[in-house]
């Protein structure tokens with residue numbers, strides 16, 4: 072069996088490992104020119120589903136490295152005001168571990184070699200009469216397989232063709248994602264799982280900021296050199312991740328970080344100096360404007376089951392639940408397990424894909440609903 076995966080994100084790469092473990096031939100087609108061509112280093116909170124999926128799919132020799140480049144994630148989630156006075160607590164979270172998306176993605180690329188093809192965007196597909204599927208590539212090329220998996224994220228080209236009526240909604244307002252090197256002073260802002268700041272911006276409108284700590288147990292590059300020397304991980308230090316949630320007061324669209332920083336500093340004028348300093352000292356490469364999107368539920372579709380979807384390509388959700396990556400990884404592990412049965416001859420491909428889709432749609436859209444329900448905790452009431 073030959074599987075084509077559109078998208079070398081967290082879900083697509085995890086699937087590729089799971090399939091390789093089962094002896095399935097897999098090709099991953101990625102739009103970007105290389106693994107470093109776009110900013111993507113933000114903290115990801117991995118829960119039991121995400122961790123179980125990674126352990127099921129990644130080769131065992133990489134498990135120790137994954138643990139070494141993760142960090143603690145437990146304790147209370149606090150809500151404070153812009154002067155850092157505690158307003159309330161959202162309850163404790165004890166399970167899970169923190170990791171960085173960029174580090175995790177580099178780790179997931181380990182051992183895949185030229186099975187991952189960069190600079191090859193999937194623009195569409197054709198289901199062929201012989202039961203195979205042909206992916207169309209932006210460079211004019213074609214790739215043929217028994218199954219095409221759209222793991223191409225929230226703007227998925229595969230979803231656009233498979234489910235043209237599926238709706239992805241953008242939250243009103245514009246957000247900013249930032250990252251600031253961790254110091255003793257900034258670490259004190261997040262004593263537990265996370266801290267939410269509810270305040271008022273300079274226009275008198277409500278504003279909020281989410282803070283999360285990414286403290287690597289061991290520096291990723293050193294950990295890789297010791298535990299898996301063939302794996303190249305970035306030379307990145309611990310940091311505090313912050314998100315200014317969607318605000319009507321922030322302009323839209325891409326612009327230089329210096330402009331975004333100046334806008335934020337003006338907006339949060341008068342906030343506690345420790346919060347203002349996070350913006351002032353933010354790391355230019357790893358901070359940017361952010362759009363928050365989620366999908367409306369879709370019913371299970373009819374079709375020949377030569378094309379399917381996983382992760383943000385089908386069920387993107389706001390980061391409020393900390394579940395997007397975890398659900399993408401869970402999809403990857405479930406699909407890998409399902410396709411392993413096909414590879415072994417104990418299941419038929421269309422029925423196996425259908426079964427995967429039924430389960431994935433159920434828990435995937437439950438996670439979207441849960442993330443939307445939690446959104447008010449992260450945005451001050453109007």
Ligand SMILES: Cc1cc2nc3c(=O)[nH]c(=O)nc-3n(C[C@H](O)[C@H](O)[C@H](O)COP(=O)(O)OP(=O)(O)OC[C@H]3O[C@@H](n4cnc5c(N)ncnc54)[C@H](O)[C@@H]3O)c2cc1C
Nearest residue numbers: 078080081082102116193223224382383393394395396397
């Ligand atoms: C600020 C922030 C914090 C977050 N925190 C958490 C958290 O704590 N926990 C959590 O679980 N989730 C979190 N998430 C969500 C998480 O990052 C995503 O849900 C997750 O990355 C989705 O994985 P994916 O593999 O489906 O898609 P992605 O990781 O987005 O990967 C998609 C890949 O497809 C590629 N691609 C796109 N179009 C094409 C194409 N046409 N052809 C080929 N390739 C294409 C892209 O370049 C990309 O490499 C957070 C998100 C944000 C923004």
